[in-house]
Amino acid sequence: xxxxxxxxxxxxxxxxxxxxxxxxxxxxxxxxxxxxxxxxxxxxxxxxxxxxxxxxxxxxxxxxxxxxxxxxxxxxxxxxxxxxxxxxxxxxxxxxxxxxxxxxxxxxxxxxxxxxxxxxxxxxxxxxxxxxxxxxxxxxxxxxxxxxxxxxxxxxxxxxxxxxxxxxxxxxxxxxxxxxxxxxxxxxxxxxxxxxxxxxxxxxxxxxxxxxxxxxxxxxxxxxxxxxxxxxxxxxxxxxxxxxxxxxxxxxxxxxxxxxxxxxxxxxxxxxxxxxxxxxxxxxxxxxxxxxxxxxxxxxxxxxxxxxxxxxxxxxx
Amino acid sequence: xxxxxxxxxxxxxxxxxxxxxxxxxxxxxxxxxxxxxxxxxxxxxxxxxxxxxxxxxxxxxxxxxxxxxxxxxxxxxxxxxxxxxxxxxxxxxxxxxxxxxxxxxxxxxxxxxxxxxxxxxxxxxxxxxxxxxxxxxxxxxxxxxxxxxxxxxxxxxxxxxxxxxxxxxxxxxxxxxxxxxxxxxxxxxxxxxxxxxxxxxxxxxxxxxxxxxxxxxxxxxxxxxxxxxxxxxxxxxxxxxxxxxxxxxxxxxxxxxxxxxxxxxxxxxxxxxxxxxxxxxxxxxxxxxxxxxxxxxxxxxxxxxxxxxxxxxxxxxxxxxxxxxxxx
Numbered sequence: 001x002x003x004x005x006x007x008x009x010x011x012x013x014x015x016x017x018x019x020x021x022x023x024x025x026x027x028x029x030x031x032x033x034x035x036x037x038x039x040x041x042x043x044x045x046x047x048x049x050x051x052x053x054x055x056x057x058x059x060x061x062x063x064x065x066x067x068x069x070x071x072x073x074x075x076x077x078x079x080x081x082x083x084x085x086x087x088x089x090x091x092x093x094x095x096x097x098x099x100x101x102x103x104x105x106x107x108x109x110x111x112x113x114x115x116x117x118x119x120x121x122x123x124x125x126x127x128x129x130x131x132x133x134x135x136x137x138x139x140x141x142x143x144x145x146x147x148x149x150x151x152x153x154x155x156x157x158x159x160x161x162x163x164x165x166x167x168x169x170x171x172x173x174x175x176x177x178x179x180x181x182x183x184x185x186x187x188x189x190x191x192x193x194x195x196x197x198x199x200x201x202x203x204x205x206x207x208x209x210x211x212x213x214x215x216x217x218x219x220x221x222x223x224x225x226x227x228x229x230x231x232x233x234x235x236x237x238x239x240x241x242x243x244x245x246x247x248x249x250x251x252x253x254x255x256x257x258x259x260x261x262x263x264x265x266x267x268x269x270x271x272x273x274x275x276x277x278x279x280x281x282x283x284x285x286x287x288x289x290x291x292x293x294x295x296x297x298x299x300x301x302x303x304x305x306x307x308x309x310x311x312x313x314x315x316x317x
Numbered sequence: 318x319x320x321x322x323x324x325x326x327x328x329x330x331x332x333x334x335x336x337x338x339x340x341x342x343x344x345x346x347x348x349x350x351x352x353x354x355x356x357x358x359x360x361x362x363x364x365x366x367x368x369x370x371x372x373x374x375x376x377x378x379x380x381x382x383x384x385x386x387x388x389x390x391x392x393x394x395x396x397x398x399x400x401x402x403x404x405x406x407x408x409x410x411x412x413x414x415x416x417x418x419x420x421x422x423x424x425x426x427x428x429x430x431x432x433x434x435x436x437x438x439x440x441x442x443x444x445x446x447x448x449x450x451x452x453x454x455x456x457x458x459x460x461x462x463x464x465x466x467x468x469x470x471x472x473x474x475x476x477x478x479x480x481x482x483x484x485x486x487x488x489x490x491x492x493x494x495x496x497x498x499x500x501x502x503x504x505x506x507x508x509x510x511x512x513x514x515x516x517x518x519x520x521x522x523x524x525x526x527x528x529x530x531x532x533x534x535x536x537x538x539x540x541x542x543x544x545x546x547x548x549x550x551x552x553x554x555x556x557x558x559x560x561x562x563x564x565x566x567x568x569x570x571x572x573x574x575x576x577x578x579x580x581x582x583x584x585x586x587x588x589x590x591x592x593x594x595x596x597x598x599x600x601x602x603x604x605x606x607x608x609x610x611x612x613x614x615x616x617x618x619x620x621x622x623x624x625x626x627x628x629x630x631x632x633x634x635x636x637x638x639x640x641x642x643x644x645x
Contacts, residue, residue, distance in 0.1 A: 071362075072358070072362075073358075073362055074355060074358050074359040074362055074598075074601065074602060075601075232376070235375060235377070235385075236375075237373045237374065237375050238354065238358075238374055238375055238376040239354075239357070239358045239361050239362070239372075239373060239374035240344075240373045240374075241361070241362060241365050241371070241372075242344070242365075242371050263344070263373055269376075273354070273376065275505065275507070276351070276504070276505045276506070276507065277355070278506070278507070278524070278526040278527040278529070278530040278531075278603060279530055279603070280530060283507075
């Protein structure tokens with residue numbers, strides 16, 4: 001693509017002409033690709049917005065404080081989703097507290113510590129494969145292992161553990177990607193100043209990788225929040241009209257973990273149950289539940305994005 | 318500092334979670350059939366409102382429910398068919414004795430599009446559409462009966478995991494599960510409604526409650542059983558036992574040991590068969606309540622702790638409410 005500037009005028013202008021042609025061809029390809037991308041994106045967004053719009057049109061009318069603070073009922077006008085959204089929040093807290101630390105640790109180990117060999121290759125392939133295993137399989141595993149093997153019961157803890165397993169591959173893979181994308185110069189600079197491996201990890205690699213790790217965690221949690229099959233498999237309840245004991249108590253030590261061992265239901269199960277009922281009013285509140293579920297997902301993502309934004313700012317300073 | 322922000326956010330979240338729980342008895346556990354679920358839910362809800370005692374209801378399906386029931390994990394199990402011999406043996410192996418309590422009647426309906434000229438079909442005709450041999454062969458209405466329209470059939474129905482499918486194949490074809498595979502099968506009866514209402518020559522089968530809610534969109538067929546008269550599926554004909562063979566009983570199974578030894582189980586059982594409340598509660602869910610007498614008999618059965626199954630290890634065709642009274 002070098003444009004020659006010396007030589008006779010005729011030759012120069014001919015080369016220039018070729019260069020212009022090449023550039024305009026490339027630009028055409030660019031425009032073609034951009035248009036194609038735009039069309040694909042427009043189709044995807046239209047589909048998504050149509051779905052959400054449809055849900056909102058059908059369900060938004062029923063959103064009210066009453067709906068959020070009532071228990072499910074056989075009468076659609078009396079029914080609410082209190083036990084479901086509280087259950088979803090509790091389960092997501094357990095999932096996040098298990099999947100993120102374990103996933104990040106595993107990702108760091110595989111990327112920075114593990115010797116490259118057949119074993120680490122084997123683990124790597126399996127982690128990638130796990131990301132593609134249908135969620136019901138995790139439910140069956142959890143039923144056999146956690147519920148009956150470890151005798152943990154059909155509790156919030158087990159649901160959190162199951163969903164944590166489900167999203168672990170996502171967290172691990174995104175952690176590795178995030179770590180890989182850190183410029184070598186940062187690590188080598190730290191090693192050059194005499195830091196040992198752990199110091200490099202803790203003070204440089206993890207902080208620099210945090211935004212990427214958090215993105216993986218967001219994607220994982222957003223998937224977990226909508227899962228129904230594994231939660232039903234481990235024996236989540238469908239009708240429950242009371243809440244688990246609160247995690248914060250009035251007495252010392254102010255924290256209680258009794259809620260971990262309680263039965264529960266979650267929003268997707270409540271929705272699933274209502275959509276399969278014959279009465280149209282139940283279909284309406286199922287749509288309302290869908291709106292709440294989407295809003296909850298968006299706000300969880302919002303919190304994570306805000307944290308990520310704060311972290312990025314902190315890191316750049 | 319950053320960690321502090323995160324911790325604060327999570328702590329704020331935790332505090333924001335409402336907590337109303339106080340120490341009280343363990344919740345009574347009901348599980349089982351998704352068909353019976355609305356009935357169980359109605360009882361659980363009203364019992365909890367009336368007494369303050371807690372009840373939870375799961376949705377494992379009839380078979381899945383019996384698995385848990387026979388391990389002693391649940392106190393009640395809803396069932397859309399009688400307990401099978403293999404399941405009863407499983408219970409016996411774990412020393413679990415049960416009471417079989419008929420709680421409601423449910424009817425299945427065969428539906429067509431409102432514009433379809435056909436109003437009544439015989440059991441044999443319907444069986445000839447859905448039986449295994451019909452797969453890929455019976456595709457036009459006039460193959461079933463030369464008088465029927467020359468039009469391609471759109472086939473819908475309940476999915477193979479549902480009790481509805483089990484009972485439909487058992488009652489219409491004669492053998493559970495012996496149906497063709499090339500129909501649009503769904504676990505959600507609302508999809509069957511959508512399919513048939515969108516296909517002028519469609520046909521499907523589902524629970525009667527779904528027909529009642531969609532009278533303007535689909536037409537339930539009258540059914541002629543054993544060469545008898547055409548009978549339309551309505552709550553009345555199902556309750557009287559005229560509408561056959563697609564009327565089936567729904568059951569609540571109770572763990573006999575739990576009645577004595579688990580808090581509130583006996584109380585809830587008596588509540589389910591309280592003749593002043595229960596019939597209305599059952600009707601409000603779209604099912605047919607048994608005659609009042611069935612509820613007093615149910616209470617007597619609970620008091621007498623009469624265990625075992627009246628049915629010989631499976632579904633029976635032509636069970637009427639009167640038979641169920643005898644079953645008590």
